[in-house]
Amino acid sequence: MFSTIKGKIIFFVTLVMVVCAVVIIYFTHRDVGNAMLLAQEKSAANILHSLDIIIRDDYHNLLSDKRTMTLSKRQQLKDASHMIESVFKGYCGGEKNGRDRTADQAIQWLASAPFGEIAYFIIDKDAHILASSGNTITTEAWKALKDTKHQTLSRVMSFDNLKKQGDYAGFVLETGEGKKRSVLAHFLPMDPWRYTLATSIDISDIEAEAQAKLEKIRASLTEFSRQLTITKNGFVYMFDAEGTILIPPPDHIKNDIHLSKNRLTQNTIYDDIKAAAGSEMSKLRVVSSNADETEMIVYCNYFKPLRWYTAVFVPVNEINAPARTLVVRQSLITTILFMTGLAVVILLVIRIAKPLNLLSSYAKEIPELDFTKPLASETPIDELPAKYKDEVGALAESFILMRRELSRNILNLITATASRERIESELSIAREIQLGMVPKTFPSFPQYTEFDLYATLMPAKEIGGDLYDFFLMDEDRLCFTLGDVSDKGVPSALLMVVTRTLIRTLSEKIHSPSQMMVNINNILSQDNPRAMFVTLIIGILNIRTGQIQYANGGHNPPIVIPGEGEAYYRKGRNEPLVGAMAGMTYTDLEFTLSPGEGFFLYTDGVNEAMDLDGEQYSNQRLLARIQKNKDAPPDEMIKRVLGSIKDHSGLAPQSDDIAMLMIKYNGKRP
Numbered sequence: 001m002f003s004t005i006k007g008k009i010i011f012f013v014t015l016v017m018v019v020c021a022v023v024i025i026y027f028t029h030r031d032v033g034n035a036m037l038l039a040q041e042k043s044a045a046n047i048l049h050s051l052d053i054i055i056r057d058d059y060h061n062l063l064s065d066k067r068t069m070t071l072s073k074r075q076q077l078k079d080a081s082h083m084i085e086s087v088f089k090g091y092c093g094g095e096k097n098g099r100d101r102t103a104d105q106a107i108q109w110l111a112s113a114p115f116g117e118i119a120y121f122i123i124d125k126d127a128h129i130l131a132s133s134g135n136t137i138t139t140e141a142w143k144a145l146k147d148t149k150h151q152t153l154s155r156v157m158s159f160d161n162l163k164k165q166g167d168y169a170g171f172v173l174e175t176g177e178g179k180k181r182s183v184l185a186h187f188l189p190m191d192p193w194r195y196t197l198a199t200s201i202d203i204s205d206i207e208a209e210a211q212a213k214l215e216k217i218r219a220s221l222t223e224f225s226r227q228l229t230i231t232k233n234g235f236v237y238m239f240d241a242e243g244t245i246l247i248p249p250p251d252h253i254k255n256d257i258h259l260s261k262n263r264l265t266q267n268t269i270y271d272d273i274k275a276a277a278g279s280e281m282s283k284l285r286v287v288s289s290n291a292d293e294t295e296m297i298v299y300c301n302y303f304k305p306l307r308w309y310t311a312v313f314v315p316v317n318e319i320n321a322p323a324r325t326l327v328v329r330q331s332l333i334t335t336i337l338f339m340t341g342l343a344v345v346i347l348l349v350i351r352i353a354k355p356l357n358l359l360s361s362y363a364k365e366i367p368e369l370d371f372t373k374p375l376a377s378e379t380p381i382d383e384l385p386a387k388y389k390d391e392v393g394a395l396a397e398s399f400i401l402m403r404r405e406l407s408r409n410i411l412n413l414i415t416a417t418a419s420r421e422r423i424e425s426e427l428s429i430a431r432e433i434q435l436g437m438v439p440k441t442f443p444s445f446p447q448y449t450e451f452d453l454y455a456t457l458m459p460a461k462e463i464g465g466d467l468y469d470f471f472l473m474d475e476d477r478l479c480f481t482l483g484d485v486s487d488k489g490v491p492s493a494l495l496m497v498v499t500r501t502l503i504r505t506l507s508e509k510i511h512s513p514s515q516m517m518v519n520i521n522n523i524l525s526q527d528n529p530r531a532m533f534v535t536l537i538i539g540i541l542n543i544r545t546g547q548i549q550y551a552n553g554g555h556n557p558p559i560v561i562p563g564e565g566e567a568y569y570r571k572g573r574n575e576p577l578v579g580a581m582a583g584m585t586y587t588d589l590e591f592t593l594s595p596g597e598g599f600f601l602y603t604d605g606v607n608e609a610m611d612l613d614g615e616q617y618s619n620q621r622l623l624a625r626i627q628k629n630k631d632a633p634p635d636e637m638i639k640r641v642l643g644s645i646k647d648h649s650g651l652a653p654q655s656d657d658i659a660m661l662m663i664k665y666n667g668k669r670p
Helices: 005-092 101-112 139-144 204-226 269-276 316-368 391-437 490-506 513-526 619-628 634-649
Strands: 119-123 129-132 167-174 180-190 195-202 235-240 245-247 282-287 295-303 308-315 451-458 466-472 477-485 534-542 547-553 559-561 589-592 598-602 658-665
Touching: 005 101, 005 180, 005 195, 005 204, 005 235, 005 295, 005 308, 005 316, 101 119, 101 129, 180 204, 204 235, 204 245, 269 282, 269 295, 269 308, 295 316, 308 316, 316 391, 451 466, 451 477, 451 634, 466 490, 466 658, 477 490, 477 598, 477 658, 490 513, 490 534, 513 534, 513 547, 534 598, 559 619, 598 634, 619 634, 634 658
Parallel strands: none
Antiparallel strands: 119 129, 119 195, 167 180, 180 195, 235 245, 235 308, 282 295, 295 308, 451 658, 466 477, 477 534, 534 547, 547 589, 559 598, 598 658
16 A cells, blocks of 8 residues: 555545544534533533622621611610619719719619610629629629620620720520520629629520521522523532531432532542632532432532532533534534545545656656766656646656756756865865964974973964964064954965064064054055954063063953962053054053063953853953963963863864963073
8 A cells, every 4th residue: 555656645645634533523522522611610600609699688688687686776775874874873972982872772773673675784893793683693604604705704894894985795695494595785884883784685586587587598599599500400509517408409319418428539528519619619520429420510609607608510421411412413524524535535646646657757767867968858757747737747847847957956066066176175275384384393492491482273264364473583582473363264364474474574673562563553454455453462572581572452461370379361551453444553561571470372262262052261261271270381281271172162163263372481591
């Protein structure tokens, strides 16, 4: 099957169609399933939101009614407290000497005064009950009584802790039949005797009415949930924090499904819902151990004031059912289209295969053709473009064009290769000539022991623009120079040669480095159409004294290597580049080397050498390397710096020419 292009095309087209069909079916199933899930989530969110609105509205109405009734009770208590307080003040006449006869009279009056449903009791500063209506509370009961916030009332409502206007508290009081009733009390401090007056009223009816309204809320929620449509077997379920069922599930679902175990987490569904439910809608997956093990998605919410949990249960298989139906239908349609398409492809491949076989046969003959000679005009494929006006004809035209252009390009390549080989040979000779122009014999002046000198030049291309040179001007003076011509290649090499020649020529008449540089700058800038320039240092060493006089034309600052202390860059004036503009002036800089000290020159190919990440070698690394090897002779110093540069650059190609020159002064001959 794979031995012919027809078989391959049929195979790969079939493969592509199968893959496309599988991908379409997969994404249809996934996307439709996701769409159904999102739609179901939106529906569940709407249901939960609707239930939440109903609960909140009804609960707020309940709270409003309860608050209205409670405020009415509070006002009754407050009025009764102030009336009793006024009676006490009327009996006592303003005396403030603790308990006296008038206070006892007021208490006796209270025993016969009608207060209806309001009870009272009077407590002294030591939390003793002095009097109470109907003896409803004793001193021991008062000291043990706690309010709804679980605070001891005898402490928080004592005379010393009460506000002047009094305060309210609620508590539960046991009756004689063992029943409990809710009580609201108002506590008022009576200053003349440091008594606390308490008036109370039974509010059990308020709680009972609130509970009845809660039951109505539950009933209305149950009725509302029964009218909702949540898939075929989906349902609403509500329970409180104690596990009491508020809205039961449908009859076919176990009534306490929230207490059954979730097989996915091994927790009870109740615990999972409590963990997941929050103020916003959340969801979880459950498989009940007591049901038919149908996996369900549970969307849940929590109403904190009532501690009610609302959950919407939706079977997963009912969410995915529409997606499965659509996938089956689409699979049938895709299969029909696939078979029809495959038949069409086979017919097209048969039509295409015949001329392709002809092109294939001709392609096998191409390697045997001699393209260095003119080819025959008639070939087996020449008639195909006229016969086939489609891609096959275009392919045949491409073969014919390829044959013609291949013949022409091979002839051009033969000519270009010969020319390139000639140029490479000439560049190689130029490199040898360039490197032969700089001194390479070291030591260059073995008769002079007063100094050691070493230099190196490494062009980045076949020929470069860096230069160094040194020569004796007379028995006492050594002229040295190092520079970097802008650009690279042949033009920079020629400018380098001119600069070197000018230095040697001018040094015969001029003994000032700055004056040499002035003359060189004027000569180079006169006829410089490409605006090339040189960064240049020219120096003269007095062999007898160690004095160095030099000028710097825009070049990197040299490094001084002292006998004692750290190596440093010797800064000077920032003077112009050489050859850029005529009429520039330069300055002679002077200093003296002591025995054992050195003078190091370099081009920017050293400090700007880069690694594969583009990080430069840097001035700091160069200075640190020189300081580390400060006692090394010039040749060792330069070799170690080169080794450090190669370690830094790694596999990165050399991007610029590298030139270095170092002089180490040894002092006078012994």
